[in-house]
Amino acid sequence: MRPIINIENVGKQYRVPSKRRAAYATLREALVGAFNTSMKRLAGRAEMNEEETFWALRGINLDVYPGDRLGIIGCNGAGKSTLLKILSRITEPTEGRTRLYGRVGSLLEVGTGFHGELTGRENIYLNGAILGMKHAEIEHNFEEIVAFAEIGRFLDTPVKRFSTGMYMRLAFAVAAHLQPEILIVDEVLAVGDAAFQKKCLGKMSEVSRDGRTVIFVSHNMAAVQNLCSRVVWLAGGRIVQEGDPSRVVSDYLRTTLTTMSQQTWNDPSTAPGNDRVRIHRAAVLPANGMLQDHVTVRTPLRVEFEYWNLRPGAQLNLSVVVRTEEGSPIFSTASFREPEWHGKPFPAGLFRSSFEIPADLLNDGVHRVQLDIRRNERDLVFHMDDILVFDVLDAVEERTAWFGKWIGTVRPQLEWQTGLIEDPLRPDIPIRDVISML
Amino acid sequence: MNSTPGESVRGLPPTVEELPAPFGDSALPEEPLVVIEQRHSWISIDVPELWRSRELLYFLIWRDIKIRYKQTVLGAAWALLQPAFMMLIFTLVFGRLPGVSGGIPYPLFAVAGLVPWTFFANAVANSGNSLVNNVQLVTKVYFPRLLMPAAAVLSGVVDLAFAALLLGGMMIYYGVRLTPHILMLPVLFGLTTLCAISTGMWMSALNVKYRDVRFALPFMIQLWLFASSVVVPSTVIPAHLRWLLYLNPMSAIIEGCRAALFSTPFHWQALALATAITFAAFVVAAHVFKKTERGFADFI
Numbered sequence: 099m100r101p102i103i104n105i106e107n108v109g110k111q112y113r114v115p116s117k118r119r120a121a122y123a124t125l126r127e128a129l130v131g132a133f134n135t136s137m138k139r140l141a142g143r144a145e146m147n148e149e150e151t152f153w154a155l156r157g158i159n160l161d162v163y164p165g166d167r168l169g170i171i172g173c174n175g176a177g178k179s180t181l182l183k184i185l186s187r188i189t190e191p192t193e194g195r196t197r198l199y200g201r202v203g204s205l206l207e208v209g210t211g212f213h214g215e216l217t218g219r220e221n222i223y224l225n226g227a228i229l230g231m232k233h234a235e236i237e238h239n240f241e242e243i244v245a246f247a248e249i250g251r252f253l254d255t256p257v258k259r260f261s262t263g264m265y266m267r268l269a270f271a272v273a274a275h276l277q278p279e280i281l282i283v284d285e286v287l288a289v290g291d292a293a294f295q296k297k298c299l300g301k302m303s304e305v306s307r308d309g310r311t312v313i314f315v316s317h318n319m320a321a322v323q324n325l326c327s328r329v330v331w332l333a334g335g336r337i338v339q340e341g342d343p344s345r346v347v348s349d350y351l352r353t354t355l356t357t358m359s360q361q362t363w364n365d366p367s368t369a370p371g372n373d374r375v376r377i378h379r380a381a382v383l384p385a386n387g388m389l390q391d392h393v394t395v396r397t398p399l400r401v402e403f404e405y406w407n408l409r410p411g412a413q414l415n416l417s418v419v420v421r422t423e424e425g426s427p428i429f430s431t432a433s434f435r436e437p438e439w440h441g442k443p444f445p446a447g448l449f450r451s452s453f454e455i456p457a458d459l460l461n462d463g464v465h466r467v468q469l470d471i472r473r474n475e476r477d478l479v480f481h482m483d484d485i486l487v488f489d490v491l492d493a494v495e496e497r498t499a500w501f502g503k504w505i506g507t508v509r510p511q512l513e514w515q516t517g518l519i520e521d522p523l524r525p526d527i528p529i530r531d532v533i534s535m536l
Numbered sequence: 537m538n539s540t541p542g543e544s545v546r547g548l549p550p551t552v553e554e555l556p557a558p559f560g561d562s563a564l565p566e567e568p569l570v571v572i573e574q575r576h577s578w579i580s581i582d583v584p585e586l587w588r589s590r591e592l593l594y595f596l597i598w599r600d601i602k603i604r605y606k607q608t609v610l611g612a613a614w615a616l617l618q619p620a621f622m623m624l625i626f627t628l629v630f631g632r633l634p635g636v637s638g639g640i641p642y643p644l645f646a647v648a649g650l651v652p653w654t655f656f657a658n659a660v661a662n663s664g665n666s667l668v669n670n671v672q673l674v675t676k677v678y679f680p681r682l683l684m685p686a687a688a689v690l691s692g693v694v695d696l697a698f699a700a701l702l703l704g705g706m707m708i709y710y711g712v713r714l715t716p717h718i719l720m721l722p723v724l725f726g727l728t729t730l731c732a733i734s735t736g737m738w739m740s741a742l743n744v745k746y747r748d749v750r751f752a753l754p755f756m757i758q759l760w761l762f763a764s765s766v767v768v769p770s771t772v773i774p775a776h777l778r779w780l781l782y783l784n785p786m787s788a789i790i791e792g793c794r795a796a797l798f799s800t801p802f803h804w805q806a807l808a809l810a811t812a813i814t815f816a817a818f819v820v821a822a823h824v825f826k827k828t829e830r831g832f833a834d835f836i
Contacts, residue, residue: 100564112834164564183833187678190574190830197568210676213599215606227595228677 100199101161102280102311103185108194109156109335110180154180155335158194162313164279167306169326169343170315171350177335178315182206182284185313200279200311203229207284209269214258218249218268221257225272239275246297247271267294274301280311299325319347320492351392351491359383359393359488366406374412374479375471378404378448382467382488385454394493395462395509401486402452403469411443414479415472416451423464428507461509462492575830585680593683593690600662600691615695616702619650626650626767636768640798644710648797649766649790651703652724655696656732656786657757663688663736664753667832668743675833682825685736689729707797715799724792731785731814738821741828745835760784765791785810785817 155177162168170178183189185196186204211228212221222243226236236243244253247268249260257265283302302325306312316322322329322343329346331339339346360381363369369376385398393399407414417432433440433451466487471480586593605611623646630636630646637645663685667674670684743749761767764786770778781787788803788810795802 102564104568184572187570187572188675189833191572192574194573196572198570198572199564199568201569204677206676207672211673213603215603216599220602224595224599227592228673228679230592230679233591 099163102164102166102199103160103162104197104199105158105160105162105185106195106197108158108181108184108191108196110154110177110184110189111151111192112154113151153192153335155184155191157336160330160337160340162280162311164200164311165306165309167303167312167314167325167327169322169329170313170332171317171319171322171329171347172332172338176332178332179206179284180335181332182282182313182315185280186282198280201230202280202282203273203276203278204282205229205270205273205276205284206282208266208273212257212265212269215256217256218244218247218253218260221268222272225269226276229273229276230278231276235277243268243271243275246274246301263294267297270294270298270301274298274305278310280313281305282313284315285317318492319351323347348392359486361485366408369406370482371405371480374407374409374473375414376406376408377469377480377482377485378406380404380467380469380485382486392491393488394491395460396457396493397490398457399455399460400452401455401467402450403485404448404450405471405480406448407444407446410446412473412479413441413475414444414449415440415475417470417472418453419468419470420455420460421466421468422507423466425466426507428460428465458511459508460490461504461506462490464489582680586682589680589683592679593687596683596687597691600687601694604691604695612695612698615698619647619654619699620702622650622654623647630767633768636772638769638771638800640794641710644706644712645769645794646767647703647706648794649764651696651699652728652790652793653761653764653766653786654699655692656728657761658695659689659692659729659732660735660739660757661753662692663732664739664743665750666736667740667836668747668750671836674836681829681832682737682822685740685825686733689732689736692732703797712798714797717796717799717802720792720796720802724789724796727785727789727811727814730818731789734814734817734821737825738817741825741832744828744832760786763787769794782806782809783813785814 158177158181170181172178180189182204183206184191185198186202186206188204188206209225211225213224216224222240223233223236227233244250247264247270249264249268252260252264257268260268281302299321302312302314306327312325314322314326326343328341329343330337331346331350339349360379360383362379363377366376366378369378371377379402381402382393382399383402384393385400387400401418403416415433417430419430420428422428431453433453436451439449464487466484468483469480469485470478473479605614608614610617623643626646627643631642636642640648666684666688667681673679674681674684739749739753743753763781763784765781770781770787770791773781788806792802792807792810794800
């Protein structure tokens with residue numbers, strides 16, 4: 099089978115302005131220098147010597163076949179967006195060559211080119227033209243777009259008066275009816291409500307069932323695993339791994355996870371701390387102890403600290419604050435109810451303290467752990483921010499329609515109950531009239 | 537831009553690999569539709585691609601026109617009021633000077649210059665900022681970037697049409713009779729548009745990297761106004777220095793407009809020079825634009 103996209107040794111180099119600028123000794127030199135550079139600028143020539151370069155993407159070789167649903171994953175700055183921008187021809191590669199054997203429709207953002215002052219109808223035409231649809235194509239799909247977007251009677255209202263949901267639906271509807279052989283989608287599912295996301299996913303699998311090709315970039319591993327037939331993992335501008343989605347995703351998660359979820363200091367003379375307490379090891383790991391599993395909201399966790407007590411006789415208490423990535427506290431906990439050693443004098447030696455975080459408590463996202471150690475319940479003898487930083491992922495097995503972020507710093511599973519309390523068949527109930535009026 | 541890899545094997549029988557597969561990829565074209573690589577081409581403008589994008593150009597113009605006077609009370613009347621106010625001011629300041637307008641009533645003289653000038657000045661200002669004002673489009677979708685400054689210039693034609701009503705009304709009021717000279721007007725309009733697109737293209741490309749353009753452009757246009765024979769005719773300048781004025785194509789074009797409307801003699805040499813300079817400017821601007829175009833999304 100022949101590829102529909104053939105990427106050959108593609109690289110993209112960016113220039114970043116260097117911090118050190120040419121130093122001018124005299125005012126005259128400075129003026130002459132400024133004049134020369136401005137002349138060059140007027141002629142549209144960039145001055146190379148003032149800039150440093152880095153490769154956002156390098157040595158990418160990849161074939162994409164018709165009907166592929168290719169997922170691209172990687173950390174921020176891995177080159178995912180750069181690759182999409184090259185494929186959509188927004189930016190030029192510095193080296194290498196890509197051959198496209200089909201029309202590309204790219205959706206790097208929902209609602210590109212929408213104008214608030216224009217009505218829904220007008221925006222459908224404008225956005226369609228911007229995405230590369232012919233006027234006739236837009237006419238042909240118009241009814242379907244309106245139906246898909248469910249904006250019905252607001253068709254002739256300026257979109258600045260639309261709710262976010264309506265706006266998103268309309269924008270995606272236009273893009274979804276673009277009929278390119280290759281559809282490029284960047285993180286669109288990060289927005290919108292559950293129903294909308296379900297619709298988007300449905301439309302995207304429909305697109306690939308027609309034999310068209312979808313390239314999909316996302317940080318949402320659940321969505322990637324659900325939608326994609328093949329996954330490419332980028333890191334540092336290069337392809338790390340490529341192939342079966344569940345395999346690549348789990349390898350990716352494993353390496354990104356262990357970065358800060360475990361820290362060990364072996365030398366008690368240089369480990370963080372002081373002449374009272376020094377830290378040997380800090381770790382957060384699944385409570386069953388299996389390190390190879392990635393941590394999801396469904397995983398019970400154990401947080402462990404190993405530390406040397408250097409002053410015999412001190413009574414030590416540990417307290418921990420768990421924060422979100424942005425730093426807002428989620429909860430704090432302390433060892434006051436620890437049964438073995440609390441309130442007793444610690445002899446000198448290596449101790450281990452741990453506690454468990456039950457499953458279904460933390461929300462997905464990055465979590466930061468702060469550790470404080472107090473002596474005799476008063477004096478702070480050790481303090482460290484971000485002693486652990488760990489990522490909790492969305493549970494893949496939770497295949498509901500919702501692929502967005504759950505709101506809140508925690509995400510407990512709570513027992514819901516529903517029961518019928520007013521029987522509509524009883525005559526004295528006012529709801530009866532309402533129902534019969536409908 | 538659409539280069540053809542595998543050109544060397546053309547004319548030879550296809551190898552096994554190139555034969556269409558039984559199904560699946562039989563729909564794929566033999567040659568890639570697009571090859572994405574760094575361009576080193578010296579050809580400034582990809583005409584076939586522009587032609588394919590004509591519908592988008594139309595929609596961009598249409599969008600500019602639609603939203604220009606949204607949420608204004610006077611709406612498109614502004615297109616008429618701008619030159620009208622300018623005319624009043626110039627008439628108050630210069631109208632009393634004897635012999636300035638060469639026998640034509642000064643208000644009429646001023647309007648005949650201001651109507652094409654306003655079109656030109658707005659076109660340059662809008663297209664100079666067109667790329668920067670559409671960052672969202674430039675960084676998120678591919679289209680020939682040239683459409684952006686071009687649409688900004690062309691959408692001004694509607695304003696020009698409104699302003700022309702003012703001019704037409706005043707010509708009727710002063711009882712000006714038209715002669716075949718008026719046939720030069722479309723040519724002059726074409727030259728004005730080309731001059732505006734050239735300037736706008738160059739400025740918009742520079743603006744992407746150096747936002748100084750945004751601040752310098754209004755001053756530049758102000759100065760240009762006084763060097764374009766809008767306020768006073770070129771005859772106020774000593775004859776041996778007048779060629780300096782004609783290095784500015786707009787000066788000859790605006791005097792040409794007056795000659796077309798008031799049936800005064802054309803200054804053909806000046807017009808020829810203006811045409812040559814405009815086309816040269818277009819070639820240079822297109823080259824600068826194309827050269828910086830590939831970096832737009834990276835710098836903007």
